[in-house]
Amino acid sequence: MNFEYFQGREQINHLISSGLLLLIIWIIKFAISSSIRKSTLNSEYKRKWVIHVRNYSSLVFVIGLAAIWSTELQAFALSIVAIAAAIVIATKELILCFLGGFLRASNHPFSVGDRIEINNYRGDVIDTSLLTTKIMEIGPFNITHQYTGRAITIPNSIFLANPVVNESFMDQYVLHVFQIPMKLTADWKRAEGILLKLANEECSAFIQKAKLNFDRVGRKEGLEVPSVEPRVTYHVYDEKSLRLVVRVPAPSSQKGKLEHTIVKRFLEEFYGQKE
Secondary structure, three states: OHHHHHHHHHHHHHHHHHHHHHHHHHHHHHHHHHHHHHOOOOHHHHHHHHHHHHHHHHHHHHHHHHHHOHHHHHHHHHHOHHHHHHHHHHOHHHHHHHHHHHHHHHHOOOOOOOEEEEOOEEEEEEEEOOOEEEEEEEOOOOOOOOEEEEEEEEEHHHHHOOOOEEOOOOOOEEEEEEEEEEEOOOOHHHHHHHHHHHHHHHHOOOHHHHHHHHHHHHHHHOOOOOOOOOEEEEEEOOOOEEEEEEEEEEEOOOHHHHHHHHHHHHHHHHHOOOO
8 A cells, every 4th residue: 555655656746747847848948949039040040940949849858758757668668568569560650750850860961941852852941850841842843943832741751761862962052054955956056155155144243152152061071072163065965956054053042043044045145036
């Protein structure tokens, strides 16, 4: 009887400790999140830090609960050995999502605000959690850089078996590549010269900033960074056509607009068709 009495008191103490832990973590999370929202950081960095605070608060709460209820958890673990296999099978997808989230968090293949592509999903990352990643879709496919207006919630299990393409790896600036098809009978040398001229004109305002950005990322990652100068190459596609390949430095958020401007000016100058 006395044993049951003390055991009941211990469980009540655990419940009180759990409630206090939840209250303390909530207060700290609320205070930090409020400070971040009131700070002078831009909206993207605010969103990143608020998400980090939320995720780390949840992790600390789970660890704290495990520490408080460790004795009960050990006894409970011993009692469910017989049904462990069934639980694993029933929660397989949940476990895979958690492992995928752990893989993502430990390797940092991307951050909130980056543009990624994985398993035919492409978009800007707007939220992450232990189980899912939410992106604002861009499409269709990888031929445009416009939002479709749809948000896609991806289970983190996808990161365990699929490669992630991070289009924002070089931070604020990227090397953007697009192609222009032409017939072999066309004056492709003139087209090459026009494209190179237009690319240099459109990139002149930020090419030095792009170079400094690439140098900084190269030093941080230990990489030999490529040249940021606009470049036009070409390859024969078949016996009747070739493709001019244009590579330009571009701000991460403006590469679609830059491509559109260069292509529009090229069509006007090469074909003489103006609006």
